[in-house]
Amino acid sequence: MSNTSTTRAQLLVAHRGFMLRYPENTWPALHAALEAGADFIEFDLQMNADQEFIVIHDADFQRTSGVKQSVFSADTEKCQRLSVHHPQRFGDAFNPLNVLMLGEILELTALYPKATALVEIKRESLEHWGLERVMDALIKQLEPYQAQCVLISFSASAIEYTQQHSALRTGWVFEEYDEARRAQAAILKPDYLMTDYELIPEGQAPWPEFARWMLYDIVDTEIALRYSQMGVELIETADIAGLKQFFQNKQG
Numbered sequence: 001m002s003n004t005s006t007t008r009a010q011l012l013v014a015h016r017g018f019m020l021r022y023p024e025n026t027w028p029a030l031h032a033a034l035e036a037g038a039d040f041i042e043f044d045l046q047m048n049a050d051q052e053f054i055v056i057h058d059a060d061f062q063r064t065s066g067v068k069q070s071v072f073s074a075d076t077e078k079c080q081r082l083s084v085h086h087p088q089r090f091g092d093a094f095n096p097l098n099v100l101m102l103g104e105i106l107e108l109t110a111l112y113p114k115a116t117a118l119v120e121i122k123r124e125s126l127e128h129w130g131l132e133r134v135m136d137a138l139i140k141q142l143e144p145y146q147a148q149c150v151l152i153s154f155s156a157s158a159i160e161y162t163q164q165h166s167a168l169r170t171g172w173v174f175e176e177y178d179e180a181r182r183a184q185a186a187i188l189k190p191d192y193l194m195t196d197y198e199l200i201p202e203g204q205a206p207w208p209e210f211a212r213w214m215l216y217d218i219v220d221t222e223i224a225l226r227y228s229q230m231g232v233e234l235i236e237t238a239d240i241a242g243l244k245q246f247f248q249n250k251q252g
Helices: 027-035 078-083 102-110 123-129 131-148 156-165 179-188 221-229 240-251
Strands: 010-016 042-049 053-055 116-122 149-153 169-173 194-195 215-216 236-238
Touching: 010 027, 010 215, 010 240, 027 042, 027 102, 042 102, 042 123, 042 131, 042 236, 053 102, 102 116, 102 194, 116 131, 123 131, 131 149, 131 156, 149 156, 156 169, 156 179, 156 194, 156 240, 194 236, 221 236, 221 240, 236 240
Parallel strands: 010 042, 010 236, 042 116, 116 149, 149 169, 169 194, 194 215, 215 236
Antiparallel strands: 042 053
């Protein structure tokens, strides 16, 4: 990757929405991110007992609602009775707050035609329900919105399945930055490679043979600027408004 001008527009990804200020993976967080001008919003999916996709990171509701309830044994009606206001972080400031369904956020994103959704299917659901069942249902739901969607996952098998069964764009997220992952990425050839910026040796740009990268989770403006200058296309952040303003000021 070659260095690029700091005046170019940096594409920013809202990690689970504007989660610095709102409960993650919820309507307020994702709506606020879109209103702040996020180029991309990222959110997580699990499949519940009704085989419906709900927007949540964990495979249970303990962290986000304070209730010991597995996603996999909760039908949609039960999910909707829970409040995902993230009491450990925000107390009762957002209580009650409904679980968000995939269809709702896809319809919301469609109202912002310049935005793209990074839709992450979680490995727990793939392992619990089986790859084909989950991916067939997810691809079917995403295809009408494919112009504004990128399906992402830590599961290389999910990425490969998506490539074989749809025209959806893909992003592979990986937790180890090593030669084994580098070789696997060369075979998989997703549209985007995505990893934690802290895994990359300091001062180095990501592997140069891959053009499109997303690095997460960056809230420090100087770190964001450094990777922007290295040519990293997407920077994911919990503070979408803060980084958006920072780069707008740089352009100005």
